[in-house]
Amino acid sequence: xxxxxxxxxxxxxxxxxxxxxxxxxxxxxxxxxxxxxxxxxxxxxxxxxxxxxxxxxxxxxxxxxxxxxxxxxxxxxxxxxxxxxxxxxxxxxxxxxxxxxxxxxxxxxxxxxxxxxxxxxxxxxxxxxxxxxxxxxxxxxxxxxxxxxxxxxxxxxxxxxxxxxxxxxxxxxxxxxxxxxxxxx
Amino acid sequence: xxxxxxxxxxxxxxxxxxxxxxxxxxxxxxxxxxxxxxxxxxxxxxxxxxxxxxxxxxxxxxxxxxxxxxxxxxxxxxxxxxxxxxxxxxxxxxxxxxxxxxxxxxxxxxxxxxxxxxxxxxxxxxxxxxxxxxxxxxxxxxxxxxxxxxxxxxxxxxxxxxxxxxxxxxxxxxx
Amino acid sequence: xxxxxxxxxxxxxxxxxxxxxxxxxxxxxxxxxxxxxxxxxxxxxxxxxxxxxxxxxxxxxxxxxxxxxxxxxxxxxxxxxxxxxxxxxxxxxxxxxxxxxxxxxxxxxxxxxxxxxxxxxxxxxxxxxxxxxxxxxxxxxxxxxxxxxxxxxxxxxxxxxxxxxxxxxxxxxxxxxxxxxxxxxxxxxxxxxxxxxxxxxxxxxxxxxxxxxxxxxxxxxxxxxxxxxxxxxxxxxxxxxxxxxxxxxxxxxxxxxxxxxxxxxxxxxxxxxxxxxxxxxxxxxxxxxxxxxxxxxxxxxxxxxxxxxxxxxxxxxxxxxxxxxxxxx
Numbered sequence: 001x002x003x004x005x006x007x008x009x010x011x012x013x014x015x016x017x018x019x020x021x022x023x024x025x026x027x028x029x030x031x032x033x034x035x036x037x038x039x040x041x042x043x044x045x046x047x048x049x050x051x052x053x054x055x056x057x058x059x060x061x062x063x064x065x066x067x068x069x070x071x072x073x074x075x076x077x078x079x080x081x082x083x084x085x086x087x088x089x090x091x092x093x094x095x096x097x098x099x100x101x102x103x104x105x106x107x108x109x110x111x112x113x114x115x116x117x118x119x120x121x122x123x124x125x126x127x128x129x130x131x132x133x134x135x136x137x138x139x140x141x142x143x144x145x146x147x148x149x150x151x152x153x154x155x156x157x158x159x160x161x162x163x164x165x166x167x168x169x170x171x172x173x174x175x176x177x178x179x180x181x182x183x184x185x
Numbered sequence: 186x187x188x189x190x191x192x193x194x195x196x197x198x199x200x201x202x203x204x205x206x207x208x209x210x211x212x213x214x215x216x217x218x219x220x221x222x223x224x225x226x227x228x229x230x231x232x233x234x235x236x237x238x239x240x241x242x243x244x245x246x247x248x249x250x251x252x253x254x255x256x257x258x259x260x261x262x263x264x265x266x267x268x269x270x271x272x273x274x275x276x277x278x279x280x281x282x283x284x285x286x287x288x289x290x291x292x293x294x295x296x297x298x299x300x301x302x303x304x305x306x307x308x309x310x311x312x313x314x315x316x317x318x319x320x321x322x323x324x325x326x327x328x329x330x331x332x333x334x335x336x337x338x339x340x341x342x343x344x345x346x347x348x349x350x351x352x353x354x355x356x357x358x359x360x
Numbered sequence: 361x362x363x364x365x366x367x368x369x370x371x372x373x374x375x376x377x378x379x380x381x382x383x384x385x386x387x388x389x390x391x392x393x394x395x396x397x398x399x400x401x402x403x404x405x406x407x408x409x410x411x412x413x414x415x416x417x418x419x420x421x422x423x424x425x426x427x428x429x430x431x432x433x434x435x436x437x438x439x440x441x442x443x444x445x446x447x448x449x450x451x452x453x454x455x456x457x458x459x460x461x462x463x464x465x466x467x468x469x470x471x472x473x474x475x476x477x478x479x480x481x482x483x484x485x486x487x488x489x490x491x492x493x494x495x496x497x498x499x500x501x502x503x504x505x506x507x508x509x510x511x512x513x514x515x516x517x518x519x520x521x522x523x524x525x526x527x528x529x530x531x532x533x534x535x536x537x538x539x540x541x542x543x544x545x546x547x548x549x550x551x552x553x554x555x556x557x558x559x560x561x562x563x564x565x566x567x568x569x570x571x572x573x574x575x576x577x578x579x580x581x582x583x584x585x586x587x588x589x590x591x592x593x594x595x596x597x598x599x600x601x602x603x604x605x606x607x608x609x610x611x612x613x614x615x616x617x618x619x620x621x622x623x624x625x626x627x628x629x630x631x632x633x634x635x636x637x638x639x640x641x642x643x644x645x646x647x648x649x650x651x652x653x654x655x656x657x658x659x660x661x662x663x664x665x666x667x668x669x670x671x672x673x674x675x676x677x678x679x680x681x682x683x684x685x686x687x688x689x
Contacts, residue, residue, distance in 0.1 A: 022653040026399045029652075036402040214438070214500055221493065238539075241482040245526075249489025250519060256496050257515040260508060311479055311539050 048150055050124035051107045054100055056140065057121055057149035064144065065119030065156055068095040072111035072120050080104035081111060091162045095140060102128075103136035117156040121149040193233050200226040208276070212266035213259045217252055224248040236309040373474050374455075381454050384640075385607040386416035392607075392648050399652035426596035433503040434593070442498030443594065443601035446491055450608040453487040456480035457615045458542045460625055460632055473542065480541040481533065484616055485526055488571055492518040494605070495573075495580060499590035510589025513659065514580030517570055520666040521577075525567035527674035528560045531681040532620050541616075545624030552623030559677045561621045563670050565646075568617070570666070572609045575651040579659060614643035 006014065037044060046052075056066050068085030086096040112122050130136055148154065158172050169177045200223055207219035224247040231240035318326055390405065390412060397404030405412040430439060458473035477483055492515055499511020533539060535556065536547035547553075554561040570577040581589035591602045618624060618639035625632035657665070 019654070023649065026649060026653045029401050030395075030398050032401050034398065034402045038403075212435075214435070214497070218438070218493075218497070237477065237479045238482070241479045241486050244486040245482060245489055249486055249492070250522065253489070253492050253496065253515055253519055256493075256500070257512065257519070260496065260500050260512050260515070312537075 046124040046126075048124065049122075050126070051109045051112075051122045052124050052126040053102070053122070053128060054105070054111065054138075054143065055121055055123055055145045055149065056098065056119055056143045057145055057147060057151075059155040059157065060148060060153060061155065062146075063157075064094055065117045065148075066095050066098065067093045067117055067119070067156070067161070068098070069093075069116060071114040071116060075110040075114035077108060077110065078104050078106055092157065093162075098140035098143060099137060100143060101137050103133050118149070118151045118154050119156075123149070189233055193230065196226045196229045196233065200230065208279075209271055211268075211271065213264045214256065215266075217256050217259065220255075221248045221252050224252065236314070238309065238311045238314045370474065377454050377457075377459075377474055378451065381451060381608055381611055382604070384611045385604055386420070388607045388610055388644055389419070389603075390415050391644070392651075395645065395648045396652055399649070420600070423597055423600040428596040428598060429593075431503065431593050435501040438497050438501040440598070442494045442501065443591075443598045443605070445494030445497070446605035447494075447601045447608065449487045449491040449494070450605050450612055453484050453612050454615070456483050456541055457612070457619065458545060458624070459636060476540060476542055478538070478540045481529060481539045481544070481620075484541075484612075485522070485529070488525075489518070489522050491605075491609070494602075495590050498594070498602070499580075502590070502593035504593050506586040506588075507590050507592045510580045510582075510586045510592070514573065514590055517573070517577065517579060517662060517666075520663060521567045521570035521670075524563055524666060524670035524674050525571060527671065527678060528563035528567060529620060530674075530678045531557045531560045534678075534681055534685055541619050545619055545626070548623040549626050552621060552626070554621040554623075557621070557677070557681065559673065560681075563674050563677070564617065564621065565643075566665075566670060568613050569647065569650065570662070572606065572613055572647070574606075574610075574647055576654040576657050577662060578656060579662060582656060610644045610647060611640065613647070614640040617643045 056064065059065050068083055070083065070085070073079075073081040073083060080101040081099070083098040084096040085093055088094045107122065107126075109122055111120050115121075159174075160171060169175065203219045203222035203226065207216050207223060210216040210219060224243055228240040228243035228248070231237070231243060393415070394404035394412065405415045408414040408418045430436065455474040456477050458476065495514040495518070496511045499507040499514065502508070532544060532553050535553060536544040538544060538547075573580050579589075580586075581591065586592070591599055594602060618636060622639045622642075624639075625636040627635035630638075
C-alpha cells in the first residue's frame, strides 16, 4: 500500500474503510458476553501448588513434622521466619516457638523447597487481610494445621531420625544396626 | 443610575484596573491574565452599550485566540518573571503616546458639535452589523483582509527563508 | 412585581439547567465507564448500587475527602483558579442552549432557555475558546514539564481546531439567517442541517472532538507519554473540577450538535423534549464509541489534519453553500 501511488479518492476510501473496520470491531464487542470473572462471587479454583499462606503440617500419626532445623529460616530472602529448637520428651527435635511475619513474606516458596521434612508448605489461600499489621505475625499455634497438606502419607520419622517408641533400625527400609564388636562383615 | 449604567461603570472600573495591572506585572503570565480580563470587560462594555456582536467577537478573537497565542509563546519559550521593581523608564514612551492619544480624542470630541450630544440607546442586531460591514464598507473590509493576507504571506516567506527549505516529514505514508 | 417574577423565573431556570447539566455529566462518567467496559468485553463498574448506579456519588464523595495537594513552586492563585475556568466556561455555555419552543405557565410565555441571545452561537464559541485558559494556565503553573508539554499541546490544538469549528458553523448560519440558537432550531423544522450540510457536520464533529480533548485528539493529557498532561499535579476536588468539566463539555457538545445539526427538538411521534434528550445523548455515546475504537493521533498528524484538510474543506464548503444559496437552489 505504501509504495503504490494512490490518488486522493483512493486514500480517502482507504482511510474510511480503516475507520469503519475499527468501529465495527468495537460494535461487535458490545454484544458479546463479558469475559470478566466476578471475583467475590466466583473464585477461580487455584492449583494446589499456588503459593499463598504458609502452614506447618503434621504426619499421618498426628505429630508435628517440623524438626526445627532452621533451613527455611536460612533460605528465606526477607528473613521473615524465626524459631527456637528444643528436644521434646520423646527425644525428637521440635520447635519451641515458630514465627512467620506475613507482612514481610514475599511468598517465594524457597522455605518450602528447603524443608527436609515436608512440614512447611504453601497453600493456595491468598486473601487474608488484617486491620493491624502486627496481626500478620503468626505464631506456631496459628501455623499448625491438622493434616498433611500436599503429602498426606509422608512420615519423616518413619524413614529417618530418632526412632521413638521402637528399637534402632526399625525405620522403613533401614538395615539392622551394625554390631561393631562382631568381626563379620 | 439604571442597572445597565451601574454595570457599565463596574465594567469600566474592572477594565481600567486590569489594564494598569497588565502594564505593571513583572510575570508575563500574570500580565496575560490581566490582558484577558481587559478584553473580556471591553466585550462586556460593548454588550452593555447595545452591540453584543462586537462584544462577543472581542471575547472570541482577542481573549480566545490572540491572548492564547501570547500564552502559548510564553509557555513555549519558558519566559520567567523579571527581578526587582518595574523599570519606570521603559514606561515613559508608551505612557506619553497613550496620554497624547487620549487628549487628542477628547479634543476631537469637544471640537465636534455632535460629540457632546447624548446618543439614544441603540440595539445593533448581528444582521445590521453585517449589512453595514459587507454592504456599505465592503471595500474597506476587503482592503484590510488583503493587507492581512500580505502580512501572512510575508511572514511565511521570512520563516521559510530562515529555516532553509522545507522540513522533511517525520512519519510514514499517513503523515 | 413583573420584574420580581422575571428574576424568580430566571433563577429557577438557572437551577434547572445547572442541575440537569451536572447530573447528566455525573452519569455521563458512569455511562462512559460502562460502555467502555462493554466495548472491551468486560463489565464496567457494577458494585456500588444496583447496576453501579450510585458510582458517581461514591466517586464524588471520594474526591471530596481526598487531600487537596498544592505542590511547591506553583503559582498559588492561578493554580487554584484554573480548574474553575474549565468547569465554569462549560457550564456557562448552557445558558444560551434552548431546550424547547417555550412553555405557557399561568398565562405567561416562558422561553425554555436562560438567555435567548441573538449572538448565541458566537457565545458558545467564545466560551469554548476561553476554556483553553483553564488548561494552559493550570499546566503552566503546575511547574511540571509533563504538564507544561500538555498545556502547550492543548493550546496549539484548541486554537487550530477552533478555526475549523467556527468555519463549519458558517453554513448553518447562512441557512438559518440567524445566530440565535432558537432560530437555528426553528430553521430545521423540515430537514436537519446534518442532512443538508453533511460536510460541515463531519467537520464540526471532528473539530469538537479536538475541542473537548477526547480520543483520538487527547494529546494534552496523553496518559502514556505525559502521565495526565495538564492535570498531573491536581488532586482532590480540583482534579474533580477538571474531570467534571470534561464531561459537562461532552454534554454541551451533545446539546449544541443536536441544536446546530440534528434538528433540536423537532422529530415525529415522540414529544419534543424526548427527541432533544435522545439527540443530546447520541453524541456522547458516539464519542465514547470513538474512544473505544480509535488510537491517538501523532502531533504532526493532528496539525496536518486541522490545517491542511479541515480548514480548506470548511472554506470550500462555505463557498459552495454560498453559491447554491445565491443561485436559489
